[in-house]
Amino acid sequence: MEKTFLAIKPDGIQRGLIGKIISRLEEKGFKLVAMKFMLVSNELAQKHYGEHKEKPFFKGLVDFITSGPVVAMIWEGKDVINALRKMMGKTNPLEADTGTIRGDFGVDIGRNVVHGSDSAESAKREIKLFFNESEIISWQPEIQKWIYE
Numbered sequence: 001m002e003k004t005f006l007a008i009k010p011d012g013i014q015r016g017l018i019g020k021i022i023s024r025l026e027e028k029g030f031k032l033v034a035m036k037f038m039l040v041s042n043e044l045a046q047k048h049y050g051e052h053k054e055k056p057f058f059k060g061l062v063d064f065i066t067s068g069p070v071v072a073m074i075w076e077g078k079d080v081i082n083a084l085r086k087m088m089g090k091t092n093p094l095e096a097d098t099g100t101i102r103g104d105f106g107v108d109i110g111r112n113v114v115h116g117s118d119s120a121e122s123a124k125r126e127i128k129l130f131f132n133e134s135e136i137i138s139w140q141p142e143i144q145k146w147i148y149e
């Protein structure tokens, strides 16, 4: 089973979307294994978005992600990295399909509600940036046998 990192950004928190977003992932059948409500420090934001350091939107992105609380989570399941990227939708919410989180809840690219790891490598890196090993819970949902064959 794969793990991925998903964060509800400050716009999602301010707009009261925490419950709706988490519900979609629970209803899909993925398993929550870590979660915290937290402020992202400038240092953590710079590391997290390191790949975009040279981009013109980098400063705005760091200012935004540090502007208020986020919900940081780890989700586990079959092909979960790719599946959550699909459930999030394209980066620009106006291009994201209806039925996706960004497609249903967002308008502007700089207010696109969620972050999700885009590969196995970034999932590993981002999980390590946001969580200690002891914060990741190994548990067996009773419903699992009705989700996986």
Ligand code: DAT
Binding pocket: 052, 057, 061, 090, 091, 109, 110, 112, 114, 115, 116, 118
């Ligand atoms: P994603 O969040 O879909 O993985 P990304 O990694 O390319 O997208 O970019 C990270 C975040 O940076 C994205 O969620 C919103 C912001 N961003 C990306 N491209 C942008 C642009 N052209 N203008 C403003 N913000 C942008």
Ligand code: MG
Binding pocket: 116, 118
């Ligand atoms: Mg990305």
